Amino acid sequence: MTPAKTNRRRRLDLAKVPEATAQGIDERFQVATPLRRVFNKVFPDHWSFMLGEIALYSFITLLLTGTFLALFFDPSMAETTYDGSYAPLRGIEMSKAYETSLNISFDVRGGLIMRQMHHWAALLFMAAIVIHMFRIFFTGAFRKPRELNWIIGLSLFWLGLTEGFAGYSLPDDALSGTGLRIADAIVLSIPLVGSWVATSLFGGEFPATEILPRLYILHVFLVPGIILALIVVHIGLVVKQKHTQWPGPGRTNHNVVGIRMFPGFAAKGGGFFMIVFGVIALLGGLLQINPIWLFGPYKTAVVSAGSQPDWYVMFLDGSTRLMPAWDIHIPLGDGYTIPAIFWPTLVLPGLLTVLPMLYPFIEARLRRDKQAHHLLQRPRDVPARTALGAMAIGFYLVLVLSGANDVIAEAFDISLNATTWAGRIGILLVPPIAYYLTYRICLGLQQHDREVLVHGVETGIIRRLPDGRFMEVHQPLAPADAHGHGALDYAGAPVPKKMNRLGAIAPAVRGFFFPIEKPATPALPPAATPVSPAVPPQQLEDAGTQQH
Amino acid sequence: MTAPPERRKRSPLRRPAGPPGKLRRRIGTTARLLAALIVVGGLYTAFSPGMQATADDEVVLSPAAAEGKQLFETSCISCHGRNAQGVPDRGPSLIGVGSAAVEFQVGTGRMPLTSQGAQAERKTPQFTLDQARQIGAYIQALGDGPELPLPGEDLGKGGDVAHGGELFRVNCSSCHAFGAGGGALSSGKSAPTLEESTDREIYAAMLTGPSSMPVFGDNQLTPDEKRDIIAYIQNLQTDPDPGGWGLGRVGPVPEGLAIFLIGMVAIVFTTLWIAGKS
Ligand code: HEM
Numbered sequence: 012m013t014p015a016k017t018n019r020r021r022r023l024d025l026a027k028v029p030e031a032t033a034q035g036i037d038e039r040f041q042v043a044t045p046l047r048r049v050f051n052k053v054f055p056d057h058w059s060f061m062l063g064e065i066a067l068y069s070f071i072t073l074l075l076t077g078t079f080l081a082l083f084f085d086p087s088m089a090e091t092t093y094d095g096s097y098a099p100l101r102g103i104e105m106s107k108a109y110e111t112s113l114n115i116s117f118d119v120r121g122g123l124i125m126r127q128m129h130h131w132a133a134l135l136f137m138a139a140i141v142i143h144m145f146r147i148f149f150t151g152a153f154r155k156p157r158e159l160n161w162i163i164g165l166s167l168f169w170l171g172l173t174e175g176f177a178g179y180s181l182p183d184d185a186l187s188g189t190g191l192r193i194a195d196a197i198v199l200s201i202p203l204v205g206s207w208v209a210t211s212l213f214g215g216e217f218p219a220t221e222i223l224p225r226l227y228i229l230h231v232f233l234v235p236g237i238i239l240a241l242i243v244v245h246i247g248l249v250v251k252q253k254h255t256q257w258p259g260p261g262r263t264n265h266n267v268v269g270i271r272m273f274p275g276f277a278a279k280g281g282g283f284f285m286i287v288f289g290v291i292a293l294l295g296g297l298l299q300i301n302p303i304w305l306f307g308p309y310k311t312a313v314v315s316a317g318s319q320p321d322w323y324v325m326f327l328d329g330s331t332r333l334m335p336a337w338d339i340h341i342p343l344g345d346g347y348t349i350p351a352i353f354w355p356t357l358v359l360p361g362l363l364t365v366l367p368m369l370y371p372f373i374e375a376r377l378r379r380d381k382q383a384h385h386l387l388q389r390p391r392d393v394p395a396r397t398a399l400g401a402m403a404i405g406f407y408l409v410l411v412l413s414g415a416n417d418v419i420a421e422a423f424d425i426s427l428n429a430t431t432w433a434g435r436i437g438i439l440l441v442p443p444i445a446y447y448l449t450y451r452i453c454l455g456l457q458q459h460d461r462e463v464l465v466h467g468v469e470t471g472i473i474r475r476l477p478d479g480r481f482m483e484v485h486q487p488l489a490p491a492d493a494h495g496h497g498a499l500d501y502a503g504a505p506v507p508k509k510m511n512r513l514g515a516i517a518p519a520v521r522g523f524f525f526p527i528e529k530p531a532t533p534a535l536p537p538a539a540t541p542v543s544p545a546v547p548p549q550q551l552e553d554a555g556t557q558q559h
Numbered sequence: 560m561t562a563p564p565e566r567r568k569r570s571p572l573r574r575p576a577g578p579p580g581k582l583r584r585r586i587g588t589t590a591r592l593l594a595a596l597i598v599v600g601g602l603y604t605a606f607s608p609g610m611q612a613t614a615d616d617e618v619v620l621s622p623a624a625a626e627g628k629q630l631f632e633t634s635c636i637s638c639h640g641r642n643a644q645g646v647p648d649r650g651p652s653l654i655g656v657g658s659a660a661v662e663f664q665v666g667t668g669r670m671p672l673t674s675q676g677a678q679a680e681r682k683t684p685q686f687t688l689d690q691a692r693q694i695g696a697y698i699q700a701l702g703d704g705p706e707l708p709l710p711g712e713d714l715g716k717g718g719d720v721a722h723g724g725e726l727f728r729v730n731c732s733s734c735h736a737f738g739a740g741g742g743a744l745s746s747g748k749s750a751p752t753l754e755e756s757t758d759r760e761i762y763a764a765m766l767t768g769p770s771s772m773p774v775f776g777d778n779q780l781t782p783d784e785k786r787d788i789i790a791y792i793q794n795l796q797t798d799p800d801p802g803g804w805g806l807g808r809v810g811p812v813p814e815g816l817a818i819f820l821i822g823m824v825a826i827v828f829t830t831l832w833i834a835g836k837s
Contacts, residue, residue: 058830065826099720099794116801127802134818135826142823185728185737186810279833286829290822298821299802300814305737305795307728315732316742316750322815417743418812426677426747524832 050273055256059146061283065139066167067242068287069132076129077231083119085111086181086227088220097304105183105308108223112182112303128295133175135291137323140168148400150387152255154380158371160248163241165368169360170238172323177230179301179321183223186301188309189318192217193331200353218309258386258503265385317418326407329414330355333434391460392503394453398446405445409437460506464488464499470510486510620700627697630690634671643701656767657704658695663763665691667756677747678770681755705766705776707759714758718790726784727791730775738808739795744771753792761789 037043054060087107093100095110097117115122144164147153153161176194180187195217198209214221253267262268270276294300307313320328331352339349374396375381390397412419413434420427467485474482488507489499521528620628631643638650645652650672653661664670665686669679684691692710699706708714728737734750736742741752748771753761765785768774780788806813 056835058827058834058836061830061834062827065830099724099791099798102721103725123802130814131818131822134814135822138818138823139826142827185732283829283833287826290825294817294822297803298814298817299800299805301811302738302800302802302805302808305808307724307737310729313728313732315728316734316736317740317810317812319811321811322818325811325815415812415815418809420743421741421749421809424749427743427745429747 049250050271052250052272052276053267053269054272054276055254055262055267055269057257059150060254062139062143062146064280064283065287066136066143067246068284069136069139069291070238070242071284072132072288072291073129073136074235076125076132077235079125080115080122080129081231083111083115083122084108084181086223088183088218088223100304100307103308106223108181108183109303109308112184116304124292124295127298127300128291129178130300131294131298132291133178134300134321134323135287135294137168137171137175137321140164140171141323144168145400145404149390149397150255151384151393151396152387153371154384155371155375156252156383157248157255160245160252161371162368163245163248165364167238167241167245169364170234170241174230174234174238175321176324177226177234179324180226181223181230182301182303183309184303184306185309185313185315186303186306186318188218188311189314190320191222192311193328196350196352197356200350201357202347202349202353218311253385255385255387260504262386264383267385317421319415319418322411325414326410327356327360327414329410329412329416329434330359332416332431333410333413333438335435386503389503389505391453391456394450394457397453398449401449402442402446405441406438409434409441413438459508460501463506463508464501465496468508468510621696623693624696624700627690627693627695630686630694631697634685635694638672643698653698654702655704656698656702657706658692658699659705659707659763660767660769661695661698662688662691662707663760663767663769665694666763667760669769678749681751707763707766710759714762715786715789715793718786718788720787720790720794722784723787723789723791723794726780726788730780731788734772736809738805738810739792740808754796756792758789758793761792 033043085107089107090104091107091110093103093105093110093113095101095113095118097113100113112126115126117123147161147164176190180191180194195209195213198212199205201208210216212222212225213219214225254269256262256267256269259268270279306315319325334351334355337351341347341349390400413431416430416434417427419425420430467487470484470486472484474484476482492498631639635643635650638646639653640646640650643653661670664679666684666688668682668684671685672679673682674680686694698704727739731739734742734744735753736750739753741750743749750772756764762785764772765775765780765788775785800808806817
């Protein structure tokens with residue numbers, strides 16, 4: 012046998028490899044049928060449906076960067092003397108945890124950008140969760156049958172907050188120590204069991220030596236594990252219950268209109284992951300975050316100005332700052348005190364967990380609504396809910412701003428006392444004002460939709476009548492009745508309000524950054540009226556162009 | 560906090576704010592002030608009635624102090640009064656504040672005061688440093704007080720940056736914040752950023768405790784420790800932020816702002832780009 016012949020026989024037919032592999036896998040695992048179902052899943056396509064994905068992708072980025080950090084971090088509170096390459100701290104006594112964090116920043120190759128990406132990804136994760144939650148709330152996506160996903164989502168928010176707080180505490184710099192001390196004070200304020208819980212958590216009197224190893228396990232194992240499991244259930248439920256969609260032509264409560272999982276949605280999702288990762292990498296490389304080397308090691312004597320938690324915990328800091336120092340003394344036994352800090356840091360979060368979790372059920376009950384809903388609602392069409400949401404956001408924003416009130420006072424040269432009082436008054440006034448304004452705006456928008464449906468789109472053409480009056484010409488959206496009024500009903504979908512939306516004048520050129528198509532040449536000669544009949548000409552004859 | 564009645568409390572603009580560390584120095588100041596008052600009072604009873612301006616003739620002024628007196632009388636007298644004895648509701652007495660306070664206040668442009676606020680603001684100085692020192696010499700001649708070392712070597716030179724950092728975090732960061740970016744205090748006052756402060760200004764600020772800043776006398780922070788602190792602040796001023804743009808080194812607030820205004824905005828724009836809009 013010639014060697015050439017052997018070669019030919021052994022040669023791999025590359026073109027056949029995918030098919031053969033797939034065949035082989037299916038013969039062994041029988042996955043073709045279920046996979047075909049998954050690949051053929053249809054997802055509606057709307058930008059606001061990608062907000063949850065931002066959270067998902069920043070969570071993945073957190074896992075990747077966090078794993079890197081864990082290779083070099085040691086959560087030990089044992090004392091050492093720093094001898095790394097950051098000169099202004101050399102010779103200073105500090106814990107191993109702080110030392111290894113400094114080493115990651117200055118001595119591990121690529122360590123600083125990993126640390127910074129990890130922190131930016133955490134901020135983005137929480138920001139995406141909150142914005143995603145707003146979109147779910149304002150569009151009514153939490154209604155039956157998706158109440159459980161709403162509850163899981165809320166749990167993810169609180170878990171994310173816990174995870175972030177634990178991470179913030181790990182480097183054992185002066186800021187994390189300050190945060191932990193506040194946490195200690197909060198736990199101590201729990202009636203009856205406070206001091207017992209605090210000593211158990213910290214393994215002794217604050218700061219003791221146990222808290223960092225415990226937080227570490229929480230931060231790298233327990234909480235991320237629970238978050239991951241809940242995300243799986245969360246997205247599993249989205250797949251099982253199908254994604255909601257906006258009302259529109261061809262979209263009903265019983266179908267889903269959109270793109271298939273494979274390849275369309277998968278390509279979009281994969282690309283989007285890279286964009287989110289890229290933005291985080293840019294932030295991590297260009298913007299300094301949490302410069303622990305400036306804070307120094309934690310010492311009880313050090314409390315710096317501008318000691319703030321990360322933004323997602325700031326609302327709790329704000330509620331503490333606004334709370335007047337009302338300690339409640341209970342003359343029981345040898346006297347017992349509920350410190351003022353108990354209300355804004357434990358009772359408030361408790362309410363903020365339970366009330367929103369129950370909200371889907373409360374709303375369904377008030378509306379006597381037992382239907383399953385798969386079509387979203389435009390916020391304007393449910394003014395009471397939208398206004399309630401605005402009220403909640405107003406409340407939340409006042410708390411966040413109060414958490415930053417010293418920085419605001421410094422930046423805008425206002426008295427700190429003034430900002431505190433502005434917060435106290437704001438927390439009472441802003442929510443009702445937000446409710447009222449939002450309600451009115453919703454009604455106004457509804458009104459305008461109805462007007463356009465009845466009278467048509469404003470054309471911008473002014474016509475002078477024989478008696479000298481001026482009138483704007485309106486383009487009806489549908490055949491008009493005898494009074495010249497459009498006969499379309501509102502369908503919960505956006506109503507076109509501009510002529511180019513109707514294709515009556517040359518449409519806006521498509522494309523986001525640059526045109527992706529050639530601008531169409533206008534169908535009508537320039538001399539003709541740009542108000543084109545939206546209805547067949549003979550009908551137009553009877554109806555006439557609507558005038559008002 | 561109650562403090563001994565001494566000259567710092569005379570100005571209506573001052574609030575008691577110093578920590579207990581000030582106490583010892585205050586007692587010293589009070590003693591000096593009493594002495595000065597006795598001298599001035601005695602002279603006053605001896606020469607009155609009918610005379611006001613002759614008391615200072617008794618003090619023999621160096622040529623620099625004489626120059627300083629001239630400057631004082633054109634620019635400062637309206638608020639601080641003849642012989643720097645203060646004018647009620649306008650400016651405190653400067654007897655015993657020392658040349659350090661004058662060099663600091665005039666050198667950072669705080670004095671002459673132009674607008675009444677919660678505290679004097681740093682602005683472009685109206686006088687050269689030499690003129691500020693001349694006024695300082697005049698005030699020093701009137702009533703003694705803390706003095707800066709003679710101009711010459713940089714006061715932070717040879718300081719131990721790491722030790723200075725430790726001292727800075729314990730003594731200064733509660734008001735000026737970790738990155739020395741400044742922070743708000745109560746009643747509209749604030750601790751300014753130390754970005755532009757020179758070695759002598761930092762030294763003088765510690766010695767004289769302007770506005771609500773406490774005095775760090777030599778028994779609280781030895782001259783060596785002051786040198787270390789100055790070296791650390793200078794290190795902060797020149798240290799490039801290793802992590803990129805420092806966002807003003809004010810901590811988590813600008814970071815939170817950045818994630819929404821930069822991160823979220825950029826990503827939401829991409830969603831608008833890659834996904835449908837209706
Ligand atoms: C770890 C954080 C979270 C991740 C990774 C996540 C991820 C996702 C993803 C990828 C989707 C489908 C796409 C979309 O509609 O945006 C989704 C849908 C949903 N999420 Fe989340 N989410 C998180 C937190 C939350 C929170 C805080 C809430 C509300 C309290 C929530 C409630 C919902 C609901 C009700 C749906 C179904 C939406 C629909 O079908 O229209 N999620 N989530």
